[in-house]
Amino acid sequence: MSTFPTAPEDPREWKIFPRNLTARAAYIVPGNSIVTRPEDGVDNCYPGLEMDAKNIQKMFFPGLYFEVYRQDGARLAGMKPASLAQRWIDLGLTPGDLQDNLFLWVMHGRNNDLDGAVQVTTFDFTGKQGLYAWRQINSLLPGDLSIAVGPNPPQGQSAFKDAKAAVEAGANKIERDSNGKLMFAAMSAQRLDYLNEQGVLAPEVYDPGDLTRTLCTPWTYDFRDCQCFYWASNKPDVISSEDGQYEYLNFQRKNRNVEPQTQDIAYGYNARRQREVDYAEIMGGWEQLRPVLNGREFGETYVPPEGPTGPIMTLEQIKDELTYLASVEHALAVQYLYAFYSVDVPWKEPEEKETLESFRLWHSARTVFDVAIDEMRHFRWANEILSLLGADTTAKRASTLGRTFKVPFYLQSLSSPQLQWFIDVERPSRSTVAGLDGMYVGILHSLQHLREDEIDPEVRRKAVEIVKLIVDEGEGHYVRFSTAQQNFAFYDHAGRGALPGYILSGEWSEATPNHNPDIPYDTLYGQPARAADAEGAALQADSDRHYQALLILLKIAFAIPEAQISSPALRKAISVMLKMNEVNLEMSAKGYTPLFTLPDGWELDPPVRSSAEASRLLERAHSLLVKPMMAKTLATPTPPPPHPDTGLGAAKAHDSSLSEILDAFSEAIAKSRFRE
Numbered sequence: 001m002s003t004f005p006t007a008p009e010d011p012r013e014w015k016i017f018p019r020n021l022t023a024r025a026a027y028i029v030p031g032n033s034i035v036t037r038p039e040d041g042v043d044n045c046y047p048g049l050e051m052d053a054k055n056i057q058k059m060f061f062p063g064l065y066f067e068v069y070r071q072d073g074a075r076l077a078g079m080k081p082a083s084l085a086q087r088w089i090d091l092g093l094t095p096g097d098l099q100d101n102l103f104l105w106v107m108h109g110r111n112n113d114l115d116g117a118v119q120v121t122t123f124d125f126t127g128k129q130g131l132y133a134w135r136q137i138n139s140l141l142p143g144d145l146s147i148a149v150g151p152n153p154p155q156g157q158s159a160f161k162d163a164k165a166a167v168e169a170g171a172n173k174i175e176r177d178s179n180g181k182l183m184f185a186a187m188s189a190q191r192l193d194y195l196n197e198q199g200v201l202a203p204e205v206y207d208p209g210d211l212t213r214t215l216c217t218p219w220t221y222d223f224r225d226c227q228c229f230y231w232a233s234n235k236p237d238v239i240s241s242e243d244g245q246y247e248y249l250n251f252q253r254k255n256r257n258v259e260p261q262t263q264d265i266a267y268g269y270n271a272r273r274q275r276e277v278d279y280a281e282i283m284g285g286w287e288q289l290r291p292v293l294n295g296r297e298f299g300e301t302y303v304p305p306e307g308p309t310g311p312i313m314t315l316e317q318i319k320d321e322l323t324y325l326a327s328v329e330h331a332l333a334v335q336y337l338y339a340f341y342s343v344d345v346p347w348k349e350p351e352e353k354e355t356l357e358s359f360r361l362w363h364s365a366r367t368v369f370d371v372a373i374d375e376m377r378h379f380r381w382a383n384e385i386l387s388l389l390g391a392d393t394t395a396k397r398a399s400t401l402g403r404t405f406k407v408p409f410y411l412q413s414l415s416s417p418q419l420q421w422f423i424d425v426e427r428p429s430r431s432t433v434a435g436l437d438g439m440y441v442g443i444l445h446s447l448q449h450l451r452e453d454e455i456d457p458e459v460r461r462k463a464v465e466i467v468k469l470i471v472d473e474g475e476g477h478y479v480r481f482s483t484a485q486q487n488f489a490f491y492d493h494a495g496r497g498a499l500p501g502y503i504l505s506g507e508w509s510e511a512t513p514n515h516n517p518d519i520p521y522d523t524l525y526g527q528p529a530r531a532a533d534a535e536g537a538a539l540q541a542d543s544d545r546h547y548q549a550l551l552i553l554l555k556i557a558f559a560i561p562e563a564q565i566s567s568p569a570l571r572k573a574i575s576v577m578l579k580m581n582e583v584n585l586e587m588s589a590k591g592y593t594p595l596f597t598l599p600d601g602w603e604l605d606p607p608v609r610s611s612a613e614a615s616r617l618l619e620r621a622h623s624l625l626v627k628p629m630m631a632k633t634l635a636t637p638t639p640p641p642p643h644p645d646t647g648l649g650a651a652k653a654h655d656s657s658l659s660e661i662l663d664a665f666s667e668a669i670a671k672s673r674f675r676e
Helices: 082-091 095-100 131-136 158-167 263-266 270-275 281-286 315-341 356-390 416-425 435-447 457-495 534-559 563-589 611-625 658-672
Strands: 066-067 075-078 102-112 116-126 144-151 173-176 182-190 509-512 523-526
Touching: 075 095, 082 182, 095 102, 095 182, 102 131, 102 158, 102 182, 116 158, 144 158, 158 173, 281 611, 315 356, 315 416, 315 435, 356 457, 356 534, 356 563, 416 457, 416 523, 435 457, 534 563, 534 611, 534 658, 563 658, 611 658
Parallel strands: none
Antiparallel strands: 066 075, 075 102, 102 116, 102 144, 144 182, 173 182, 509 523
């Protein structure tokens, strides 16, 4: 039987002595753990996470307290604690002397050189900022320490020299002028330890709150100055206006009314700072900053929006509505792309030397392009929901946009009325029957009311997540189009008419009388027009072939129920979209318009429910893509435009060859189990 060894009489032979009071206790003590020790504090120096470490070093000299957050030096701000300050009072330094703004002049003590060796150094702080002094104080080692304080600047070089000599000699000395004003005070002591023998902050030196008082209150650094979503202040820098009309507003602007950006604010740091509330205003009136939720500011009190209103749809009605909405997303993507091609902007972002006006124009046009890419993604997401619900997917294009708008599908340049139409169609709605956004709200509302015997809970969860993404991005589209409208207005100011000056010439600016009463404009600009010459006709045919092949490939990929099979195929289809975009950019620069002609019989083409049907469609796409591209031989040689960043990944990643695309789809069709 094993026995335990006899414990030695002297516990020091076997006991591990703890470094702090909590660990020394013989039982678990309620309170903070050892990681709350100052040495374990997370300090990123400006000003810190758990505490501001600078506050420890403000008490580096016994009985004196220095403020270091100053441009004019480290100021002697107090004499505490009283028990340690008494020796300097006895020397002749009085609290009244502090009213004359005394600053740390000289410090003589030990620190380490760059090689780690201990050295004795004299530091001169005259003309230096307070944080410079703090950095040297922070490097001090325990031991003998001498300092000199005096008014800033010193009263002549002789006073400073005498003070420095006294410090280096380790003397305690007070010098006053004939009026009794302090010229300097030289004092010598031991560097103050901030921990006591128990390993905790010396309670006789630091008052509660001393180490954290410069973190978030009065917010003078991390709240006002940090140009990011910072941990301590937890505030935004750029927010949207309450009505969503302005996408970029300075959260700390003095003018609480909406103030559009001007050139000096956008490009001038000093001009922007002058329009922000300053430190004192934040300390005294921080409550006037408005609440911000989801990146948008509100009034004094946030009032949640009312819930959606409208009829609850059945599962079959939801499928029908989603089928229609998928075709609307397709139509909107084409409308937005066509409008983007009509704007006279460079393919690449303007260089810094360009004017703010040209950058606004490029950025606004790019917004239209980016939203078009989003609509393509919504086109896919709507089909993903249809697949989840067991319905047929679709790649059709709506002939009428909106249940309430009932506007026929049409294409025209980015005229002023057309941009307003884009804003109107994307306007957020809490009604389930108003606008594109409202139609998705109706689907979301109805999905959440279906019983578990009507829809599998997991299917419902996935479908609801996708619908929420579409609704959220749709609201963002409204805001982005509204901002683009503001930026476009800078191009030719308030005199902009129905056809702005930034529209390309040629067919893009051609006015056509509107004879369709369902389209709310008397005149349309830049409608698709077939080119009269061989070069333009070849480019238009090339564009249509890519567009039609893309639709066929999307129809196949959407119909594949297995996400792990359909996703790689969709990525290959993006290559066709990028090539179509290249042709359209070249065409628009030459004054020709793309036609976006649907494949023959597209609206009557049945859904894909078998591998045989998918293979038939793939053969059709193959015949479109392998036709001779007449534009390559007939068009005037033009350097190919760079791939715009589509938001779908690097263009090079989607630069697949024709054989790679067709092989990928053939493999996907062979692997998939279609809904026969």
